[in-house]
Amino acid sequence: MKRLPPLPALHTFVITAQCCNFTRAAEQLCITQGAVSRQIAGLEDQLGYLLFHRQARGLSLTEQGQALYPRIEQAFDLIGEAIEYASIRRTPLQIKAPTCMLRWLLPKLLQWKKLHPDMPVELTSSVQHGVDFRREAFDAAVVYSPQPGPRREGQHLFDEQLTPVCAPDLLEGSQAINSLKDLERHTLLHPSRDQQDWTHWLNAAGGDVSLIRQSQYFDTLDLAMTVAAQGNGVAIGDWALIGDDLKAGRLVMPFDLKIRTGGAYYMLCSPRNEPSPPLRELMAWLLKQAQEQAS
Structure with missing residues (x-):
């Protein structure tokens, strides 16, 4: 089984895809713009393809990025629901x-x-x-x-x-x-x-x-x-x-x-x-x- 990318990098990708802007993604993640850019670059290196087109006015998802984004977003939603559900189940x-x-x-x-x-x-x-x-x-x-x-x-x-x-x-x-x-x-x-x-x-x-x-x-x-x-x-x-x-x-x-x-x-x-x-x-x-x- 191919080794999966680290979850923090995937989470950064989801937030950046929602914003299409490194600066706004950094604000939401409470990290620097440079850290966001490095995490996305590292993720692209591991996957072997670009996720974003870097443009003067911002970012846009590549074809691979568009295919990956909704599925990764859904996975994080499921993780969040599972954590919430588990905490609820422990409370009578x-x-x-x-x-x-x-x-x-x-x-x-x-x-x-x-x-x-x-x-x-x-x-x-x-x-x-x-x-x-x-x-x-x-x-x-x-x-x-x-x-x-x-x-x-x-x-x-x-x-x-x-x-x-x-x-x-x-x-x-x-x-x-x-x-x-x-x-x-x-x-x-x-x-x-x-x-x-x-x-x-x-x-x-x-x-x-x-x-x-x-x-x-x-x-x-x-x-x-x-x-x-x-x-x-x-x-x-x-x-x-x-x-x-x-x-x-x-x-x-x-x-x-x-x-x-x-x-x-x-x-x-x-x-x-x-x-x-x-x-x-x-x-x-x-x-x-x-x-x-x-x-």
């Missing part, structure tokens, strides 16, 4: 998400870690459903928008769809849930202090909200689902968020009805900077996971 992506999202998001990020061990992600959870990128130093966030209306800025992951869930044992025996009336014999588990989710679903199902006698309230969806999986009541949750529990058989749906609330989950990037290549790749991958689950 900072992602924020509401606690209600963890049951869906955390297993996905663990899977991502196995697929991309060199693209670390750090997840921060919060009871808040939004993010303030002006005050919070996150690269991206999953947010919940409870109100129906135009789509928010960002990637739409999935719509909220509420449905009751319980342990498989509650579908059998004398306490089996076969109708709305059977819910009276069980503790209803609420993922928040208000009864909003159960009220939405019962109204849509034609149930009587006033018949709810036993209730237990939790601060997070995850706690409500954990208690439900242990057979200690019937919880209400977002079908998309608990999809893995349903597939694994830890939870079952005693009713087929899923109601859309108008709420939805989105993934937003910080507007401070352009998304890095790892962040773009992660967001595209999470979007694909959400689409596959919805299909």
Whole structure:
């Protein structure tokens, strides 16, 4: 393999080709005009052909110089991108998400870690459903928008769809849930202090909200689902968020009805900077996971 010219000389050639002037190239490279001229002359000697026509009013590329310039410029661009990409990959992506999202998001990020061990992600959870990128130093966030209306800025992951869930044992025996009336014999588990989710679903199902006698309230969806999986009541949750529990058989749906609330989950990037290549790749991958689950 023929020995390649030194990188500094090739870099000087690229800058000089962009300027077509030794003086301006020297200013950009922070060296003297003589040093630029010597590096170009040495490069031409090693290659065996001229790269520039020396003219009274400046420089112009020779035929060989014109053939060489775009390829060498592209090579330096690739080197720069590789260095930037390598430095980005060593810095974990900072992602924020509401606690209600963890049951869906955390297993996905663990899977991502196995697929991309060199693209670390750090997840921060919060009871808040939004993010303030002006005050919070996150690269991206999953947010919940409870109100129906135009789509928010960002990637739409999935719509909220509420449905009751319980342990498989509650579908059998004398306490089996076969109708709305059977819910009276069980503790209803609420993922928040208000009864909003159960009220939405019962109204849509034609149930009587006033018949709810036993209730237990939790601060997070995850706690409500954990208690439900242990057979200690019937919880209400977002079908998309608990999809893995349903597939694994830890939870079952005693009713087929899923109601859309108008709420939805989105993934937003910080507007401070352009998304890095790892962040773009992660967001595209999470979007694909959400689409596959919805299909």
